[in-house]
Amino acid sequence: MPRPRPPQKMPKALDAALKAAGAAAVVEPPPAFELHIRPLLRSLDREQMDFAFNLWHYPDVDPIGRFTLILNRLKSPAADVVMPPPYSGGPWPAEWIALFERWLAAGAPRLPLAQLDPASLTAARIAGTSLVRLTAMANLPSAGHVAWIERRFAEEVPFSPERADEFVLYERLVTASPAAVTPTPVEDVLELPTGVATVKFFGANGTFPVAVT
Numbered sequence: 219m220p221r222p223r224p225p226q227k228m229p230k231a232l233d234a235a236l237k238a239a240g241a242a243a244v245v246e247p248p249p250a251f252e253l254h255i256r257p258l259l260r261s262l263d264r265e266q267m268d269f270a271f272n273l274w275h276y277p278d279v280d281p282i283g284r285f286t287l288i289l290n291r292l293k294s295p296a297a298d299v300v301m302p303p304p305y306s307g308g309p310w311p312a313e314w315i316a317l318f319e320r321w322l323a324a325g326a327p328r329l330p331l332a333q334l335d336p337a338s339l340t341a342a343r344i345a346g347t348s349l350v351r352l353t354a355m356a357n358l359p360s361a362g363h364v365a366w367i368e369r370r371f372a373e374e375v376p377f378s379p380e381r382a383d384e385f386v387l388y389e390r391l392v393t394a395s396p397a398a399v400t401p402t403p404v405e406d407v408l409e410l411p412t413g414v415a416t417v418k419f420f421g422a423n424g425t426f427p428v429a430v431t
């Protein structure tokens with residue numbers, strides 16, 4: 219059976235705000251760790267650097283200090299200092315280093331989790347498939363924000379960090395919108411191994427187990 223088409227994800231309020239304000243109103247928020255930086259770090263990088271720190275884990279203490287140390291290595295002109303080392307795929311292309319630098323200059327932001335309405339969460343197996351339809355209502359800071367569901371990346375787990383049964387809702391500002399905030403429906407169809415009876419949703423207000431129907 220072919221995979222169903224992904225649902226239309228543009229919330230109505232955002233669509234209206236974008237049309238009213240025109241393309242110029244689309245804002246470009248700074249890069250975010252989970253969206254633009256962590257995906258640049260390979261499993262090999264994470265593993266080899268484990269003697270010093272977990273490269274996939276955003277540090278709880280002094281993140282700017284850690285990421286400044288990292289930037290200095292990424293940018294180093296010395297072949298025996300630059301990271302990743304030239305003998306294992308390094309150094310990064312200049313565009314990646316510029317992105318990292320821009321992200322750090324913006325204060326090394328993370329991608330915020332969305333506030334979830336726990337009563338709204340559902341996970342419905344699409345019969346006879348390895349797919350599940352996940353739905354949630356998110357309370358976003360403004361009508362100019364979007365939220366989406368993706369598989370949780372468990373940064374503490376070295377080799378298979380993408381959890382089969384855990385999903386996270388992120389939010390992101392897309393356009394400055396004066397429109398009133400209303401709960402925003404968020405939905406997607408994602409893979410879930412057959413036989414899994416419960417999934418977990420991760421949001422800003424907590425982690426919520428939900429039975430698969």
Ligand code: HEM
Binds near residue numbers: 263287301306
């Ligand atoms: C983007 C990927 C990487 C980043 C951001 C990175 C970053 C760093 C940093 C910040 C240090 C200094 C640690 C300290 O002073 O406490 C370091 C040291 C080191 N890294 Fe990496 N690393 C990366 C990938 C790798 C890989 C793939 C390897 C091995 C194949 C590696 C091997 C080493 C070694 C052996 C040292 C210690 C020797 C030295 O100080 O030059 N790194 N790395």
